[in-house]
Amino acid sequence: xxxxxxxxxxxxxxxxxxxxxxxxxxxxxxxxxxxxxxxEAINAEKAVELAGQIGYPVVLKALSPKIVxxxxxxxxxxxxxxxxxxxxxxxxxxxxxxxxxxDVLLTVQEMVEPGVEVIIGxxxxxxxGPVMMFGLGGIFTELLEDVCFRLIPISRQDxxxxxxxxxxxxxxxxxxxxxxxxxxxxxxxxxxxxxLIKTHPEIIQLDLNPVIVHxxxxxxxxxxxxxxxxxxxxx
Ligand code: ADP
Ligand code: MG
Numbered sequence: 001x002x003x004x005x006x007x008x009x010x011x012x013x014x015x016x017x018x019x020x021x022x023x024x025x026x027x028x029x030x031x032x033x034x035x036x037x038x039x040e041a042i043n044a045e046k047a048v049e050l051a052g053q054i055g056y057p058v059v060l061k062a063l064s065p066k067i068v069x070x071x072x073x074x075x076x077x078x079x080x081x082x083x084x085x086x087x088x089x090x091x092x093x094x095x096x097x098x099x100x101x102x103d104v105l106l107t108v109q110e111m112v113e114p115g116v117e118v119i120i121g122x123x124x125x126x127x128x129g130p131v132m133m134f135g136l137g138g139i140f141t142e143l144l145e146d147v148c149f150r151l152i153p154i155s156r157q158d159x160x161x162x163x164x165x166x167x168x169x170x171x172x173x174x175x176x177x178x179x180x181x182x183x184x185x186x187x188x189x190x191x192x193x194x195x196l197i198k199t200h201p202e203i204i205q206l207d208l209n210p211v212i213v214h215x216x217x218x219x220x221x222x223x224x225x226x227x228x229x230x231x232x233x234x235x
Contacts, residue, residue: 117210
């Protein structure tokens with residue numbers, strides 16, 4: 001049993017089919033995918049302590065199986081610069097989130113520099129089996145449906161060709177004087193996700209949304225995983 005199996009069987013014991021951000025990111029970290037690890041803060045004091053360890057600025061987020069789109073309900077607060085801001089944000093977020101889920105937890109994570117946001121995902125199609133998905137974030141994916149799909153497993157070369165095949169790829173390759181972003185790092189994440197799903201098919205869906213891409217490197221700032229339901233019945 002590897003570390004990933006351990007996290008998945010923990011989820012099985014807790015009867016949770018959807019891995020929250022903190023657990024999904026542990027799976028990614030174990031798979032060699034760069035993420036902002038989120039640390040659980042049981043109270044505002046602990047949040048301030050964690051922020052000090054992580055280093056300012058930090059991000060505060062709500063963690064609950066009942067909250068899928070955190071920013072829609074005030075569950076994401078970016079760029080907190082000091083202890084006073086963390087404390088204030090903690091109280092406000094907790095009050096709002098508790099109205100949705102009394103058992104909600106708040107987490108603290110590092111604030112990543114702005115870059116180009118992309119979406120990397122894996123879904124299991126009932127006919128084709130596991131499929132990789134890549135798109136540029138926000139309106140490019142949602143409004144323009146500029147996404148690329150490929151059957152799992154993919155090679156690193158397949159991953160690069162997925163990226164450049166999207167119409168919005170120039171945002172990564174350098175558009176109108178913008179710097180070229182680290183496509184190799186994005187391809188590496190795509191390939192590692194493909195390997196993860198290949199070796200752990202009980203993960204039937206994985207959403208890395210977004211992955212922030214810089215001139216050097218790319219990092220997953222939000223993640224969610226869905227596990228196969230009968231995975232529990234089997235176990
Ligand atoms: P949700 O998708 O549940 O609303 P996210 O965790 O994706 O919440 O956060 C919303 C947005 O906030 C992201 O799309 C991203 O632009 C930004 N964001 C989230 N986490 C970070 C982070 N650690 N560093 C920088 N920006 C972040
Ligand atoms: Mg998100």
